[in-house]
Structure formats: structure tokens, C-alpha cells
Amino acid sequence: xxxxxxxxxxxxxxxxxxxxxxxxxxxxxxxxxxxxxxxxxxxxxxxxxxxxxxxxxxxxxxxxxxxxxxxxxxxxxxxxxxxxxxxxxxxxxxxxxxxxxxxxxxxxxxxxxxxxxxxxxxxxxxxxxxxxxxxxxxxxxxxxxxxxxxxxxxxxxxxxxxxxxxxxxxxxxxxxxxxxxxxxxxxxxxxxxxxxxxxxxxxxxxxxxxxxxxxxxxxxxxxxxxxxxxxxxxxxxxxxxxxxxxxxxxxxxxxxxxxxxxxxxxxxxxxxxxxxxxxxxxxxxxxxxxxxxxxxxxxxxxxxxxxxxxxxxxxxxxxxxxxxxxxxxxxxxxxxxxxxxxxxxxxxxxxxxxxxxxxxxxxxxxxxxxxxxxxxxxxxxxxxxxxxxxxxxxxxxxxxxxxxxxxxxxxxxxxxxxxxxxxxxxxxxxxxxxxxxxxxxxxxxxxxxxxxxxxxxxxxxxxxxxxxxxxxxxxxxxxxxxxxxxxxxxxxxxxxxxxxxxxxxxxxxxxxxxxxxxxxxxxxxxxxxxxxxxxxxxxxxxxxxxxxxxxxxxxxxxxxxxxxxxxxxxxxxxxxxxxxx
Amino acid sequence: xxxxxxxxxxxxxxxxxxxxxxxxxxxxxxxxxxxxxxxxxxxxxxxxxxxxxxxxxxxxxxxxxxxxxxxxxxxxxxxxxxxxxxxxxxxxxxxxxxxxxxxxxxxxxxxxxxxxxxxxxxxxxxxxxxxxxxxxxxxxxxxxxxxxxxxxxxxxxxxxxxxxxxxxxxxxxxxxxxxxx
Numbered sequence: 001x002x003x004x005x006x007x008x009x010x011x012x013x014x015x016x017x018x019x020x021x022x023x024x025x026x027x028x029x030x031x032x033x034x035x036x037x038x039x040x041x042x043x044x045x046x047x048x049x050x051x052x053x054x055x056x057x058x059x060x061x062x063x064x065x066x067x068x069x070x071x072x073x074x075x076x077x078x079x080x081x082x083x084x085x086x087x088x089x090x091x092x093x094x095x096x097x098x099x100x101x102x103x104x105x106x107x108x109x110x111x112x113x114x115x116x117x118x119x120x121x122x123x124x125x126x127x128x129x130x131x132x133x134x135x136x137x138x139x140x141x142x143x144x145x146x147x148x149x150x151x152x153x154x155x156x157x158x159x160x161x162x163x164x165x166x167x168x169x170x171x172x173x174x175x176x177x178x179x180x181x182x183x184x185x186x187x188x189x190x191x192x193x194x195x196x197x198x199x200x201x202x203x204x205x206x207x208x209x210x211x212x213x214x215x216x217x218x219x220x221x222x223x224x225x226x227x228x229x230x231x232x233x234x235x236x237x238x239x240x241x242x243x244x245x246x247x248x249x250x251x252x253x254x255x256x257x258x259x260x261x262x263x264x265x266x267x268x269x270x271x272x273x274x275x276x277x278x279x280x281x282x283x284x285x286x287x288x289x290x291x292x293x294x295x296x297x298x299x300x301x302x303x304x305x306x307x308x309x310x311x312x313x314x315x316x317x318x319x320x321x322x323x324x325x326x327x328x329x330x331x332x333x334x335x336x337x338x339x340x341x342x343x344x345x346x347x348x349x350x351x352x353x354x355x356x357x358x359x360x361x362x363x364x365x366x367x368x369x370x371x372x373x374x375x376x377x378x379x380x381x382x383x384x385x386x387x388x389x390x391x392x393x394x395x396x397x398x399x400x401x402x403x404x405x406x407x408x409x410x411x412x413x414x415x416x417x418x419x420x421x422x423x424x425x426x427x428x429x430x431x432x433x434x435x436x437x438x439x440x441x442x443x444x445x446x447x448x449x450x451x452x453x454x455x456x457x458x459x460x461x462x463x464x465x466x467x468x469x470x471x472x473x474x475x476x477x478x479x480x481x482x483x484x485x486x487x488x489x490x491x492x493x494x495x496x497x498x499x500x501x502x503x504x505x506x507x508x509x510x511x512x513x514x515x516x517x518x519x520x521x522x523x524x525x526x527x528x529x530x531x532x533x534x535x536x537x538x539x540x541x542x543x544x545x546x547x548x549x550x551x552x553x554x555x556x557x558x559x560x561x562x563x564x565x566x567x568x569x570x571x572x573x574x575x576x577x578x579x580x581x
Numbered sequence: 582x583x584x585x586x587x588x589x590x591x592x593x594x595x596x597x598x599x600x601x602x603x604x605x606x607x608x609x610x611x612x613x614x615x616x617x618x619x620x621x622x623x624x625x626x627x628x629x630x631x632x633x634x635x636x637x638x639x640x641x642x643x644x645x646x647x648x649x650x651x652x653x654x655x656x657x658x659x660x661x662x663x664x665x666x667x668x669x670x671x672x673x674x675x676x677x678x679x680x681x682x683x684x685x686x687x688x689x690x691x692x693x694x695x696x697x698x699x700x701x702x703x704x705x706x707x708x709x710x711x712x713x714x715x716x717x718x719x720x721x722x723x724x725x726x727x728x729x730x731x732x733x734x735x736x737x738x739x740x741x742x743x744x745x746x747x748x749x750x751x752x753x754x755x756x757x758x759x760x761x762x
Contacts, residue, residue, distance in 0.1 A: 005759025157714035161679025285753035
């Protein structure tokens with residue numbers, strides 16, 4: 001993976017020093033909260049309900065074992081012993097004190113990490129395919145380009161105060177595992193007829209209040225020109241994007257308002273001034289960065305391992321795990337393994353410091369010391385020898401990270417929701433827990449098959465509910481929390497936006513609603529048809545009719561303290577901010 | 582040293598990385614003024630783009646004149662006129678309004694403007710490093726902040742990745758970088 005040189009180190013160190021001084025000036029009252037807020041956001045620091053949340057960047061989802069151990073150490077020293085992996089492949093700490101942040105950033109910098117631009121109206125952490133470099137369907141390894149773009153976007157002087165946040169995702173495989181269609185810009189590395197590498201560029205996708213699938217602006221931008229082309233896109237957005245209304249400020253609204261043709265005309269008019277100019281990427285630079293992403297020392301191994309084959313026949317638990325959590329690898333005898341952070345009872349994407357340390361150790365033992373974070377909020381060991389799979393499975397089981405549910409009903413994408421986030425209208429973690437408990441039976445889940453259930457606590461859609469096969473959105477009505485359910489959303493190559501089935505439900509009704517949706521699916525499905533395919537074939541009506549046909553009662557078991565909102569005022573001994581009282 | 586806190590906005594700015602006296606007046610339209618009808622005071626005045634456009638026949642005979650762009654105005658509107666001005670300013674109505682950075686980019690890179698480019702309005706220390714990078718060389722920092730402290734904002738970083746007005750080449754063409762493993 002990429003390693004910092006002296007320049008990366010110095011830039012990162014100077015950023016920490018800059019923010020340390022900004023925190024000092026905030027604590028002394030020299031900076032007002034209004035002035036400070038935007039500065040802290042660009043350093044990944046949010047104010048949540050209970051405390052500050054620090055969002056640490058995991059560039060394109062790649063982590064070394066040493067970096068993972070540092071996250072564990074921060075969780076122990078500065079948080080409450082756990083952290084959260086987010087849908088943008090980042091790590092979030094929920095219980096942070098402002099005055100600790102400069103030291104946390106210094107610790108992060110020591111392992112070549114940072115929290116730069118993980119929030120704020122700037123270019124955010126660039127996300128990518130968790131199987132980059134190992135996927136069988138890969139056309140081009142996107143990681144060198146992702147790193148080149150990370151550096152380009154880091155402290156870009158022209159684009160730090162955009163109308164709104166700006167998210168880029170990049171993939172290089174035939175199957176889109178990075179949800180590029182729902183990003184402000186999606187880049188798909190492709191090869192043209194001459195075998196040259198370039199990018200298909202999508203623009204104006206996004207979720208939130210106005211979900212839109214991105215539109216192709218260019219079918220092939222040669223790789224050398226990707227910086228200048230992106231610069232023109234972001235410049236046109238910076239100039240013309242709306243700034244009068246925060247809900248209409250994303251690039252998707254601009255693209256929709258003026259149309260893709262006019263948007264493209266403006267981008268290409270701007271690009272004529274910079275195309276072939278000094279920001280054109282050189283072969284030398286691509287080679288320099290690509291040299292960090294060369295294949296590890298793979299052994300020559302048989303395509304299949306005999307011991308694994310025997311276990312597969314004899315051990316159902318192992319075979320379930322193999323079926324769901326182990327993915328094909330381009331090198332014979334190897335596999336990519338997903339460590340599930342979706343064990344029932346645990347907030348989706350959460351990991352304890354012990355699990356982080358243990359995952360780092362597994363990475364060293366089994367996967368060349370590297371890990372990836374997925375946008376589905378799980379971890380990946382990308383380079384595991386098949387002959388190690390049994391040992392890895394046993395170790396991961398003991399750590400609670402071998403739940404064989406990847407791609408299944410309980411592999412829920414879920415935002416922090418009303419328990420932590422001040423934007424949320426409703427809880428999402430307790431509802432994810434209630435749903436996971438209701439459908440905990442693995443045989444049932446394996447029978448239902450591949451399905452994506454995504455949940456957001458408000459319409460900002462951090463839980464990607466629009467592109468869940470089943471989407472749940474927390475809404476507020478008369479001060480109470482309600483849940484709107486949609487079906488038919490999907491991410492990836494056949495992205496689509498879900499449609500709401502009807503009036504919303506209470507917290508305690510919602511698991512039963514999911515059950516009824518699944519009953520319709522089981523009744524109607526053909527053969528191996530997945531849930532989303534059945535929805536697309538028969539439409540919404542049969543689902544809608546069945547859900548509302550019989551009265552829905554509140555499940556009384558869900559009214560207990562176990563599902564209650566994390567109490568505000570949970571002991572936290574520092575004022576949220578400000579310092580001079 | 583008390584002077585710097587009093588009416589500093591009008592008489593001290595940061596220019597070419599030093600704090601310096603300044604006798605330009607930024608002229609803003611009042612609520613009832615129109616670009617055509619307003620009387621532009623004599624002396625070293627930086628007028629709004631709209632006033633320049635409406636009164637260019639009268640204003641172009643002045644030997645010392647400046648013009649300022651609002652954040653929703655376009656640098657291209659000064660094409661062909663830039664040589665007439667001793668100073669071009671860009672207004673930041675709020676520091677979070679980043680359009681001025683692209684306006685500066687266009688003035689420097691597209692239109693080849695090489696004279697004084699001044700940031701006015703909500704100009705604060707913590708944005709000045711980026712402002713300097715895109716081509717601002719003068720900063721009328723906000724009057725309620727200490728301009729001597731603000732000056733430090735210009736030296737937050739020693740290295741930068743991108744090309745911009747200050748560095749014509751991106752880091753990968755400028756510096757020998759460290760290689761792969």
C-alpha cells in the first residue's frame with residue numbers, strides 16, 4: 001500500500017500543527033464557534049448529541065495492521081473502547097474531547113493517517129472497491145489513481161469552500177462495488193479498443209433529500225487527463241452550484257437544473273484551458289504511485305485446497321461462512337475474506353478495540369498485514385491462502401467476526417442515527433438490532449438469500465436507504481419517530497432508487513413489516529430469483545397490499561430498555577465546546 | 582501600536598506578505614444607489630464591477646482606479662479591461678463562500694492578470710493560505726481581527742500537492758518524490 005514520503009509527512013504534520021493552533025484559539029475564545037465550526041469539520045470533527053465525533057479517513061478503504069492498531073489505541077485512550085466503520089470506508093469515534101484532538105491527530109500522523117476533509121464542503125475521502133487488486137473481474141487496479149486523486153484533493157486551494165460536500169468513488173472492475181452511481185462523481189476505470197486506460201465519468205449522483213442516479217458526462221477520459229477533467233467539473237460546480245439553500249447545493253441539483261448537456265459544455269469549455277497542461281498526470285508519477293500497489297509475494301498454490309473441500313462437506317457452519325464471507329481471488333489458491341461487523345446485537349459497523357487489535361493480528365498472520373474497510377461496513381482480508389481459511393474461520397469466530405451473513409438480511413447498512421447524531425429524526429441502531437434479532441435464524445437468512453437492507457435515521461441518507469432492496473428511513477411526525485419503508489432500491493451495476501410502500505410505521509411495528517415483505521417474496525419468487533428481482537418483476541403492489549392488509553401491532557418485546565435511545569446526558573465530563581465559560 | 586485596532590480596515594492591509602499602509606477606498610453601493618447614478622468619490626477608489634460597467638466613459642480617464650468583483654460575478658467580464666486597473670479585488674461576503682477562489686483562478690490563469698489581487702470582505706487568517714495559493718497577493722483582513730496574527734496564516738504549509746497560481750507545476754512535476762517499496 002502507499003507509504004508517505006517526507007513531503008506527505010511534512011504536509012500532514014503541518015496540518016496537525018495548524019489545527020492544534022485553531023483548537024487553541026477556539027479554547028481561548030479567539031475564534032468564535034461560527035469561525036471554528038468549518039475549520040473543525042474539515043478536520044473531521046463533528047459535534048454530536050453527547051460529544052464530539054472524530055471521523056478518521058481511511059483512504060479508499062485501505063488499512064495496514066499498524067494503522068488498525070492505532071485505531072484500537074485511540075478507541076481505548078480517547079473513546080469508550082470502540083469505533084465505528086462507516087459507509088464511506090472511514091472510522092468514527094463517538095466520545096471525543098476537543099482538547100484531545102490535536103494529540104489524536106499527531107498519533108494518527110505517526111502511522112500515516114489523518115482526518116483531513118472527512119467532513120465539510122470540500123472533496124471528501126475517495127472511496128473504492130474493497131476487492132481492488134484482487135478481484136477476478138478487475139479491468140484496472142483503481143488504487144494508484146485513487147492515491148493520485150487523494151493527493152490532488154488534499155488541501156486543494158480552490159475547492160475547500162464548495163457549495164456543499166463533494167464525494168468521489170472510483171472502481172476498476174466490471175461489477176461496481178463502490179456505488180459509483182450515487183456519488184457526486186463516479187469514476188469507472190475502463191480500457192478502450194486500443195487497450196488504453198481511461199475513466200468513464202458519472203456526475204451528479206447522490207442520495208440525501210433528492211436521490212439521483214449519476215449521469216454519464218464522458219464515456220472515456222484518458223487517465224492522464226483525469227485531474228484536469230475533475231478540476232473542471234469541480235470548478236464549474238464551485239462557480240454555479242447553489243449557495244442559497246443547503247438542500248439544493250449539491251452538484252446533482254446543478255446538473256439537473258441546467259441539464260447534462262449544458263453542464264458538460266461548461267466543463268469542456270473550462271477544460272480546454274487546462275487539458276494537456278502541467279496537471280496532466282505523467283507516466284513517471286503513475287509508475288511511482290503504482291509501485292506501492294504491486295502484488296504481494298503470492299505462493300504457487302493449487303486452485304483448490306483439499307482440506308477446505310473436506311470441511312465444506314462435513315461442517316455446515318464452515319460451509320455457510322465459505323458461501324457468504326469468502327470471495328474469489330484472481331490468484332489460484334487464494335481468497336478474499338470478509339470479516340463481518342454485523343453480528344446480531346452489535347451496532348452495524350462497530351468494532352471494539354480488542355476486535356481491531358485482533359483483526360490487525362489476523363491481517364499479519366493471514367493477509368500480508370493489510371485490511372480493507374467496505375462501504376457495507378465490514379472488514380476484508382484480501383489475500384488469504386485457501387489453506388489458511390479453516391484457521392482464519394476459527395479465529396474470526398472467537399472474535400465474533402465470522403457471522404456468515406455477508407450480503408444477507410442482517411448485513412444491514414445503518415447510520416449512527418438518533419443515538420449519536422444531532423441530525424437524526426429517529427433511532428437506527430436499536431431498530432437494526434431489533435430486526436437482526438427477529439431474523440437471526442441463519443437457515444432462514446440463507447433461504448431468503450441475497451438482499452440489502454439499508455437504514456438511515458434521517459433523510460440525509462448516510463445509511464443509503466434509497467438504494468437498499470429494502471430501505472428504512474426514520475422520519476419525525478409530531479415529535480415522534482416513525483419509519484418509512486421503501487422497496488426496489490439497488491446499488492452497483494443496476495442501481496435504482498427504492499419507492500416508498502405507503503404510510504410510515506412505529507419502531508415496534510417495523511420488524512413485522514419486514515417479515516411481511518419477505519413473506520410476499522417467498523410466496524412469489526421463482527427458483528433462484530433474488531428479492532430485488534422479484535420486486536422488479538411483480539412490482540410494488542403485491543408487497544404493499546400484503547403489508548397493510550392485516551392490522552400491525554406494536555411488538556411489545558421491543559419496548560424494553562434494551563431498545564431505548566442511548567440516554568442523553570450519559571456521563572461526559574467535558575462541555576461540548578467552549579471553552580471559556 | 583494602538584493604531585492598528587482603529588479603522589485598520591481602511592489603512593492597513595497585508596500585501597506581498599507584509600503589513601503595509603493602504604489608502605485605497607473600497608466603494609460599495611448604498612441601498613438606494615444605482616450603478617449608473619451613484620457618484621464615485623475622487624481619489625483612489627475600488628469600484629464595484631457594475632459601476633465600472635455603467636460608468637466606464639467617465640471612470641476610464643482616472644489614472645488610479647480599482648475594481649472589485651462580487652462572488653457571483655465573473656472574471657471574464659473584465660476581459661480586455663484589466664490593464665486599466667491598479668488593483669482588482671474580490672469580495673468574500675462570508676468566508677465560507679468559496680467562489681472567490683475560482684474567480685482568482687480565472688483572473689490569474691485564464692486572463693493573465695498580474696497586478697495586485699486583493700481579497701476583501703470576510704477575510705480571515707485561516708483561509709489566507711488557500712487565497713494566497715490561488716493568486717491573491719493582498720488581504721484586507723477583517724477589522725475586528727489582529728492583522729499581525731493574520732499574517733501567520735500565509736505560512737501554514739511548506740509544501741503543496743497541486744499546481745495553482747503560486748506554483749505552476751503540481752508536486753509530481755516539481756519535486757523528486759519517494760518511490761514504491
